[in-house]
Amino acid sequence: MTLDAKIPQGPLAEKWSKHKFDLKLVNPANKRKYDIIIVGTGLAGASAAATLGELGYNVKAFCFQDSPRRAHSIAAQGGINAAKNYQNDGDSVFRLFYDTIKGGDYRARESNVHRLAEVSVNIIDQCVAQGVPFAREYGGLLDNRSFGGSQVSRTFYARGQTGQQLLLGAYSALNRQIHAGKVKMYTRHEMLDVVTIDGHAKGIVTRNMLTGAIDTHAGHAVLLCTGGYSNVFYLSTNAIGSNVTAAWRAHKRGAFFGNPCYTQIHPTCIPVTGDHQSKLTLMSESLRNDGRVWAPKTVEIAEQLRKGTLKADQVKEDDRDYFLERKYPAFGNLVPRDVASRNAKEMVEEGKGVGGSGFAVFLDFADAIKRLGEETVKAKYGNLFDMYIQITDENPYKQPMRIYPAVHYTMGGLWVDYNLSTTIPGLYALGECNFSDHGANRLGASALMQGLSDGYFVIPYTLGDYLAKIGPKKVDTNHPAFAATKKDVVDHVNKLLALKGTKTTNEYHRELGHIMWEYCGMARTDEGLRKAKGLIQALKADFWKNAIVTGENEEVNASLERAGRVADFIELGELMIDDALMRKESCGGHFRVESQTADGEALRDDENFAFVAAWEFKGENQPEELHKEQLTFEAVHLSQRNYA
Amino acid sequence: MSNGNMNLTLKVWRQKNAQTSGKFVSYKAENISPDMSFLEMLDVVNESLTHKGDEPINFDHDCREGICGMCSLYINGHPHGPKRGITTCQLHMRTFHDGETITIEPWRAEAFPIVKDLAVDRSAFDRIQQAGGYVSVNTGGVPDGNAIPIPKVIADEAFNSATCIGCGACVAACKNASAMLFVSAKITQLGLLPQGQPERYRRVQSMVAQMDEEGFGSCTNTGACEAECPKEIKLTNIARMNNDYFSAKLFREDEVHEQGH
Numbered sequence: 001m002t003l004d005a006k007i008p009q010g011p012l013a014e015k016w017s018k019h020k021f022d023l024k025l026v027n028p029a030n031k032r033k034y035d036i037i038i039v040g041t042g043l044a045g046a047s048a049a050a051t052l053g054e055l056g057y058n059v060k061a062f063c064f065q066d067s068p069r070r071a072h073s074i075a076a077q078g079g080i081n082a083a084k085n086y087q088n089d090g091d092s093v094f095r096l097f098y099d100t101i102k103g104g105d106y107r108a109r110e111s112n113v114h115r116l117a118e119v120s121v122n123i124i125d126q127c128v129a130q131g132v133p134f135a136r137e138y139g140g141l142l143d144n145r146s147f148g149g150s151q152v153s154r155t156f157y158a159r160g161q162t163g164q165q166l167l168l169g170a171y172s173a174l175n176r177q178i179h180a181g182k183v184k185m186y187t188r189h190e191m192l193d194v195v196t197i198d199g200h201a202k203g204i205v206t207r208n209m210l211t212g213a214i215d216t217h218a219g220h221a222v223l224l225c226t227g228g229y230s231n232v233f234y235l236s237t238n239a240i241g242s243n244v245t246a247a248w249r250a251h252k253r254g255a256f257f258g259n260p261c262y263t264q265i266h267p268t269c270i271p272v273t274g275d276h277q278s279k280l281t282l283m284s285e286s287l288r289n290d291g292r293v294w295a296p297k298t299v300e301i302a303e304q305l306r307k308g309t310l311k312a313d314q315v316k317e318d319d320r321d322y323f324l325e326r327k328y329p330a331f332g333n334l335v336p337r338d339v340a341s342r343n344a345k346e347m348v349e350e351g352k353g354v355g356g357s358g359f360a361v362f363l364d365f366a367d368a369i370k371r372l373g374e375e376t377v378k379a380k381y382g383n384l385f386d387m388y389i390q391i392t393d394e395n396p397y398k399q400p401m402r403i404y405p406a407v408h409y410t411m412g413g414l415w416v417d418y419n420l421s422t423t424i425p426g427l428y429a430l431g432e433c434n435f436s437d438h439g440a441n442r443l444g445a446s447a448l449m450q451g452l453s454d455g456y457f458v459i460p461y462t463l464g465d466y467l468a469k470i471g472p473k474k475v476d477t478n479h480p481a482f483a484a485t486k487k488d489v490v491d492h493v494n495k496l497l498a499l500k501g502t503k504t505t506n507e508y509h510r511e512l513g514h515i516m517w518e519y520c521g522m523a524r525t526d527e528g529l530r531k532a533k534g535l536i537q538a539l540k541a542d543f544w545k546n547a548i549v550t551g552e553n554e555e556v557n558a559s560l561e562r563a564g565r566v567a568d569f570i571e572l573g574e575l576m577i578d579d580a581l582m583r584k585e586s587c588g589g590h591f592r593v594e595s596q597t598a599d600g601e602a603l604r605d606d607e608n609f610a611f612v613a614a615w616e617f618k619g620e621n622q623p624e625e626l627h628k629e630q631l632t633f634e635a636v637h638l639s640q641r642n643y644a
Numbered sequence: 645m646s647n648g649n650m651n652l653t654l655k656v657w658r659q660k661n662a663q664t665s666g667k668f669v670s671y672k673a674e675n676i677s678p679d680m681s682f683l684e685m686l687d688v689v690n691e692s693l694t695h696k697g698d699e700p701i702n703f704d705h706d707c708r709e710g711i712c713g714m715c716s717l718y719i720n721g722h723p724h725g726p727k728r729g730i731t732t733c734q735l736h737m738r739t740f741h742d743g744e745t746i747t748i749e750p751w752r753a754e755a756f757p758i759v760k761d762l763a764v765d766r767s768a769f770d771r772i773q774q775a776g777g778y779v780s781v782n783t784g785g786v787p788d789g790n791a792i793p794i795p796k797v798i799a800d801e802a803f804n805s806a807t808c809i810g811c812g813a814c815v816a817a818c819k820n821a822s823a824m825l826f827v828s829a830k831i832t833q834l835g836l837l838p839q840g841q842p843e844r845y846r847r848v849q850s851m852v853a854q855m856d857e858e859g860f861g862s863c864t865n866t867g868a869c870e871a872e873c874p875k876e877i878k879l880t881n882i883a884r885m886n887n888d889y890f891s892a893k894l895f896r897e898d899e900v901h902e903q904g905h
Contacts, residue, residue, distance in 0.1 A: 047783075050783070051782075051783040054782045054783060065706060065712075065714060066704060066714065066763075066765070066766060066767070067713075067766065067767070067769065067770050067810065068770070069713070069770075069773075069810055070706055070707075070712040070713060070714045072706070072707060072712070074707065074711050074712050074713075075707045075709055075711050075712065084789070084790075086790060122784070124789040125786045125787065125788055125789045126781075126783060126784075126786055127789075128786070128789040128792060128839070129779065129781045129786035129787065129792075129839060130778070130779050130781060130839070131778075131779045131802075131833065131834050131837050131839045131840055133799050133800075133802045133803040133806050133833065133837070134789075134799070135799070136794055136795075136796045136799045137796065138796050139793065140793030140794050140795050140796065140799075141790045141793055142789055142790055158803060158806075159803065161711065161807065163711075164711055164807070164809075165803075165806060168806065171773070172773070172777055172778035172779070173778060173781075173783075175770070175773045175774040175777060175778055176774075176778045176780060178774045179774040179775065179776075185770075187767065187770075210759065237709075239706040239707040239708065239712060240705060240706055240707075240708055241706045273677075273679040274648075274677055274679060274680075276648075276677055276679075276680045276684045276687070276688060277684070278681075278683070278684050278687055278708060279708045279709075281708075281709050282709075386729075387709065387710060387734065390710075390730055390734045390736065391681075391734070391736070393736070393738060456783045457783070457784075460783070500697075502695075504691055504694045504695065506687070506691060506694075507691075548694055548695070548697070550694055550697065550698070550699050550700065551699055555660070555661070555760070556661075556702055556759060556760040556763070558700065558702055559694065559699075559700060
């Protein structure tokens with residue numbers, strides 16, 4: 001099949017307006033004849049469920065947590081971008097669009113990104129109207145801060161808990177529709193497959209995580225809002241439950257997977273302390289507004305710091321290398337995430353890492369505290385500092401934080417066209433779950449923007465067009481496709497439960513994570529990736545022979561849940577390796593050692609790689625087929641990114 | 645896999661489901677590192693149980709950074725353990741000492757039935773929010789964000805209430821299993837903000853009615869909820885809620901009645 005991104009004709013700035021007019025509408029009285037299934041209740045899922053319920057559709061929403069409010073969007077800290085230009089500092093829709101395209105290293109689709117920038121302003125208005133308590137100035141108006149990859153202040157925030165407040169806003173809108181009977185909420189349910197009839201998505205199969213009941217649900221369309229797959233690395237800033245299963249099972253039913261190797265390594269996370277570690281904790285990018293990143297100038301000083309014979313605050317100013325400020329004077333500490341991460345890694349490789357393990361650099365607030373006072377710093381970042389103290393037992397008001405990059409976000413995801421439709425008609429992907437807006441690197445404060453943009457302002461329009469075209473004929477779970485898909489799910493569950501080997505699924509997951517981090521992490525080589533492919537294939541074979549899964553299906557069974565997710569992560573890991581091998585250029589978060597500039601920056605190859613890689617599943621243990629969506633740029637000129 | 649030097653005894657509540665009765669079972673947690681979080685310590689115990697073919701201890705958890713509200717655990721008589729202002733996932737083993745016996749129970753409240761072992765069903769909280777914890781605005785057609793100026797002190801105060809993570813520690817801490825701190829936090833957040841005014845008195849009545857229907861107890865002003873709240877939500881929220889509730893009951897029945905659905 002050929003990929004059609006369905007990008008509307010016409011000038012970039014008019015595409016979305018024109019498209020909205022061209023889309024078919026479902027009249028208000030007919031909307032109640034349509035059933036919509038939404039999987040995941042983070043920013044994208046909750047906002048879509050609430051909005052579609054308000055419009056009059058019948059919505060069934062699913063989440064694996066005990067409440068829709070727990071989705072991992074809740075953990076986003078720093079903020080949400082919007083081209084409001086409230087600060088009068090030169091922002092505009094075009095500038096937000098431009099920064100996002102450039103930040104993504106020219107590997108995103110122009111039309112989608114422009115639409116995102118356009119609707120960004122509506123998101124802020126919507127959230128304020130819901131009662132989201134954004135930070136404000138003394139005059140009562142909204143406050144902004146700066147984020148990486150931009151030279152304007154366009155980030156709206158709610159202390160260090162912006163994701164929480166935005167999600168609770170969307171959750172409240174969702175609750176209102178649940179109360180009104182327009183949304184039926186299924187908590188502690190995990191989606192295990194998509195049901196297709198004549199090539200169209202018509203429902204899902206779920207497992208009730210309390211009783212083990214495997215059920216089918218029918219609808220006119222299915223929306224996957226199931227987040228990213230950072231947990232393929234085992235250690236990431238994602239929640240423990242975050243997983244790829246819904247997206248992966250959809251992929252195996254025919255939804256192409258876009259740019260799987262594009263993962264974001266966030267520069268400022270709390271370093272790993274030992275093998276027991278179950279997750280990594282992010283320290284918001286907003287800290288780089290006031291914190292200065294540095295490493296000791298010499299290996300000797302670094303050694304003393306590692307041994308503890310020298311304390312960070314005893315290192316003389318002349319012996320410190322503020323490497324981001326030195327190399328990138330224009331953006332300083334606020335370079336994009338991929339650039340900041342790679343530079344920290346470089347310092348560590350040169351032997352200048354600090355902390356017990358040597359895998360860390362400093363993020364120092366001494367100057368900010370001197371300039372602003374401890375109280376102001378506390379008001380801005382207090383909750384982050386508290387979290388740091390809890391985890392490390394060190395006080396960042398007195399000594400610099402130790403930070404190191406960690407996997408944080410996946411730009412790749414299910415391939416979608418301009419309407420957010422996957423290659424299975426009727427199956428949509430929203431938010432982090434899709435590949436669409438961030439290219440090869442996402443700018444800070446843009447994930448919340450995209451999730452809410454997709455859910456509140458894009459899907460309500462584009463979904464209507466599809467529904468109007470297929471008509472309201474009832475979809476029934478009595479169709480044999482439902483029974484057949486359910487049987488596949490039951491077989492898969494039984495296959496997992498039969499595993500009574502010697503290694504826990506957690507151990508397999510950790511091993512997978514090691515392989516991915518080592519060979520498909522911050523730097524990737526042809527040789528390493530080839531090796532990793534073999535390692536993953538061996539791991540997969542071993543998993544299906546030697547894993548241990550305890551308990552039964554008909555009960556609460558965390559062991560079974562985990563086993564299914566790890567099995568899917570292993571398969572995804574192999575596809576990520578294939579994608580990274582194929583993409584011989586460097587771009588954004590995908591750094592191929594063979595392709596770099598003289599200064600060690602990511603070197604793109606626009607002639608050969610200015611495309612989206614969309615992978616098609618061809619059967620178990622078969623190589624996937626690569627499809628290319630060529631990226632064309634009309635509004636921006638492709639150039640080597642330069643933040644110096 | 646563990647790499648520390650602490651050895652502990654755990655007394656853990658095990659219960660298959662709400663229909664069966666439960667009991668304490670003792671486990672050894674060995675070679676625990678003080679840098680582990682409490683949940684990572686339980687991970688270690690569960691890994692060893694799995695290796696033995698035993699069923700791991702079931703507990704709720706997700707983000708492990710103190711914000712999703714999914715983790716619970718009543719540790720040595722305190723919701724989220726002995727330290728103030730944090731969730732269980734942020735509690736680290738350096739808080740305990742080698743050789744200590746730690747008692748781990750689920751939240752205990754009639755309105756939170758046991759799911760399995762240490763996990764409970766907190767869906768009552770969702771139903772209370774569904775009864776009125778929102779501003780009734782549809783997507784689109786709202787005023788510009790800066791068209792609603794809000795004094796910074798009011799916005800900050802509303803934010804303090806909005807930080808509630810819905811974990812249920814307040815209920816677990818209360819001798820009456822009262823949910824009033826949880827309910828009042830949302831009522832206070834929206835009651836302070838101009839956006840929340842039109843539905844202020846209807847909201848308080850419907851949320852309180854749902855709270856009562858779920859079987860939560862009444863407030864006795866003891867303040868255990870405030871002391872144990874990982875987000876340090878203040879007792880003054882309850883005072884505000886009571887104020888709005890009485891005001892609604894005494895003077896605004898008609899208004900409330902007309903707005904109700």
